[in-house]
Amino acid sequence: MSWRADLLAVWAVVVRNALMASRNVFFFFELLFWPIVGVVSIGLMTKFLGITPAQASFVLIGTIALSVVNVCQLEVAYAVLMDVWSKSIKHQFLAPIGIRHLTVGSWVVGMVRGSLLFTLLAVLAWWAFDFRVLAAGGGAVGLFLFGCFLNAWIVGVFVCALITLFGNRAEAFAWASVNLVLVLAGIYYPVSVLPEPAATLARAIPLTYFLDAYRSHFGFASEFAAPIATGLALSVVYAVVAHLAFYASVQRARRTGLLLKMSE
Amino acid sequence: MPSPASALAIDAREVAKTFRSGWLRPRETAALRGATLAVPRGAIVGLLGPNGAGKTTFLSILATLLIPDRGTVRVLGLDVVRDSMALRRRLNMASGRPSFLWSLRVAEIVAFYGRLYGLSGAALRARVDALIEQYELTPYRRVPYSELSTGLKQRVALAKSLVNDPELLFLDEPTLGLDPDVSMRVRAHIAALRRERGVTILLTTHYMREAEELCDEVAFIKAGRILDAGTPDELKRRIGLGDVIALRLEPAAPAWLAEAPGVLRCASADGWTKCTVDDAEKRLPDLLRQLFAEGVTVRNVRVREPELEEVFVELAR
Numbered sequence: 245m246s247w248r249a250d251l252l253a254v255w256a257v258v259v260r261n262a263l264m265a266s267r268n269v270f271f272f273f274e275l276l277f278w279p280i281v282g283v284v285s286i287g288l289m290t291k292f293l294g295i296t297p298a299q300a301s302f303v304l305i306g307t308i309a310l311s312v313v314n315v316c317q318l319e320v321a322y323a324v325l326m327d328v329w330s331k332s333i334k335h336q337f338l339a340p341i342g343i344r345h346l347t348v349g350s351w352v353v354g355m356v357r358g359s360l361l362f363t364l365l366a367v368l369a370w371w372a373f374d375f376r377v378l379a380a381g382g383g384a385v386g387l388f389l390f391g392c393f394l395n396a397w398i399v400g401v402f403v404c405a406l407i408t409l410f411g412n413r414a415e416a417f418a419w420a421s422v423n424l425v426l427v428l429a430g431i432y433y434p435v436s437v438l439p440e441p442a443a444t445l446a447r448a449i450p451l452t453y454f455l456d457a458y459r460s461h462f463g464f465a466s467e468f469a470a471p472i473a474t475g476l477a478l479s480v481v482y483a484v485v486a487h488l489a490f491y492a493s494v495q496r497a498r499r500t501g502l503l504l505k506m507s508e
Numbered sequence: 509m510p511s512p513a514s515a516l517a518i519d520a521r522e523v524a525k526t527f528r529s530g531w532l533r534p535r536e537t538a539a540l541r542g543a544t545l546a547v548p549r550g551a552i553v554g555l556l557g558p559n560g561a562g563k564t565t566f567l568s569i570l571a572t573l574l575i576p577d578r579g580t581v582r583v584l585g586l587d588v589v590r591d592s593m594a595l596r597r598r599l600n601m602a603s604g605r606p607s608f609l610w611s612l613r614v615a616e617i618v619a620f621y622g623r624l625y626g627l628s629g630a631a632l633r634a635r636v637d638a639l640i641e642q643y644e645l646t647p648y649r650r651v652p653y654s655e656l657s658t659g660l661k662q663r664v665a666l667a668k669s670l671v672n673d674p675e676l677l678f679l680d681e682p683t684l685g686l687d688p689d690v691s692m693r694v695r696a697h698i699a700a701l702r703r704e705r706g707v708t709i710l711l712t713t714h715y716m717r718e719a720e721e722l723c724d725e726v727a728f729i730k731a732g733r734i735l736d737a738g739t740p741d742e743l744k745r746r747i748g749l750g751d752v753i754a755l756r757l758e759p760a761a762p763a764w765l766a767e768a769p770g771v772l773r774c775a776s777a778d779g780w781t782k783c784t785v786d787d788a789e790k791r792l793p794d795l796l797r798q799l800f801a802e803g804v805t806v807r808n809v810r811v812r813e814p815e816l817e818e819v820f821v822e823l824a825r
């Protein structure tokens with residue numbers, strides 16, 4: 245496939261996901277309602293508990309990251325989920341494209357939505373709780389967001405793999421996965437407070453490192469030696485594994501007939 | 509490098525597929541049990557069979573959506589498993605029970621798939637416009653898919669299936685659930701596709717009339733096997749159903765009639781003598797000449813060809 249055809253296939257998915265996103269009320273709730281509720285309630289809780297501003301920024305960073313990862317990851321999962329819902333999935337696998345076009349195209353839309361959401365939550369956190377995300381500097385924010393998006397891609401692709409492996413029943417994973425991230429990646433607490441073996445699991449999640457790196461700009465000593473490098477390296481490994489899992493799952497669905505069953 | 513097989517758009521041999529479903533209590537369904545079919549390039553071939561015969565399964569294997577358990581399948585000279593990517597560019601498929609993303613509009617659906625097949629810019633717009641025009645979807649181009657009627661959805665599916673200008677088109681029950689007048693229009697579109705673009709078409713149906721009207725050749729499938737294939741006439745002849753020549757004779761039918769060349773059997777009832785012959789056009793003149801020579805008066809003659817349906821009943825026995 246030429247790079248031009250590659251780009252076109254990705255662009256096709258970008259346009260499709262963007263059109264679908266712009267026409268669905270649920271997407272509005274995903275993008276705005278729940279994340280705002282999340283940041284407002286967490287922010288108010290920090291006031292009620294009377295914790296230090298540093299601690300407050302710690303949990304606010306966590307809840308913003310969680311929202312961004314979730315929105316972006318859902319969008320990646322929509323690469324197959326929307327077609328499963330509308331029973332049209334066979335058409336994309338009839339076309340001469342690869343799964344990378346589906347996941348990357350959805351990811352691009354996910355990153356746009358994630359960036360919009362991040363901006364919105366940043367303004368909200370600044371206005372309501374005097375928390376400035378940019379205090380860490382543009383570069384740190386960029387790396388942090390990119391880390392969130394990488395994690396979202398990985399989780400989203402794994403969800404795609406599960407859906408093509410188990411069928412519609414697996415769509416719950418799309419919404420459940422964020423809770424796993426919540427517990428393990430240290431959204432509301434440093435992973436050092438986790439008991440074993442959860443702590444080891446947490447150290448295996450790339451998002452943990454991106455959070456750690458970003459929070460180090462807000463007065464929390466880093467728990468890891470080279471968090472960004474570690475996070476990126478881990479992300480690459482997981483991205484490859486997730487892609488292969490999705491690929492294997494689609495091949496299996498072509499063998500078992502699940503691809504057809506999900507289209508009727 | 510042209511091979512002898514390149515005259516065939518589809519060359520499928522001994523194709524088998526068994527579905528295994530259920531995790532706790534696995535069930536097996538043998539959907540195809542050694543199906544063999546050859547489709548010449550440029551032909552419209554109908555795959556006829558009852559529900560559950562394996563029609564959709566067979567089409568899906570040919571279209572690279574499903575990997576067969578056994579058998580060799582070459583489509584447009586390519587192997588459906590090894591060369592699937594190259595093949596996908598050159599074929600497409602539409603089903604009579606189509607489904608697309610509910611809130612995309614007609615033009616957006618066609619454009620989305622157009623991009624997946626590598627179209628962009630002016631070429632994409634031109635193709636989308638042409639297809640929308642051709643399938644009389646112009647008034648609906650901005651209507652969301654979920655708001656279309658069944659007939660319109662089918663037309664969107666047909667338009668989408670032509671977006672890559674395929675050499676080979678699979679149509680799975682293209683007129684399913686359509687009103688007679690709408691399905692007639694769909695059949696006209698299908699016939700035009702081959703006439704105007706030379707597309708090879710393999711369609712499934714369980715309407716005999718549809719197959720007879722549209723197809724150069726038909727293949728009967730039942731319980732995962734192709735029972736027989738050929739032109740409708742060939743099949744009728746091969747099975748020995750023959751044409752029926754009904755005669756009103758005065759006096760009664762002479763004894764030699766049943767033994768005359770080409771006559772398979774004769775029976776008399778209600779003043780009509782019904783002779784089943786291999787080919788009415790070939791035998792009728794001789795029969796009439798002989799009857800005339802013997803002074804038998806032929807008051808009335810009716811000739812009836814057997815219906816494809818009867819062929820199927822005979823084959824399925």
Ligand SMILES: Nc1ncnc2c1ncn2[C@@H]1O[C@H](COP(=O)(O)OP(=O)(O)O)[C@@H](O)[C@H]1O
Nearest residue numbers: 501504505527537539559560561562563564565
């Ligand atoms: N994806 C699938 N998973 C499990 N069983 C299937 C699947 N598709 C078809 N079958 C079964 O295989 C048999 C043939 O089905 P199908 O090819 O759809 O028949 P037709 O199209 O002729 O009606 C049926 O018994 C059907 O239940």
Ligand SMILES: [Mg+2]
Nearest residue numbers: 563564565680
């Ligand atoms: Mg079918």
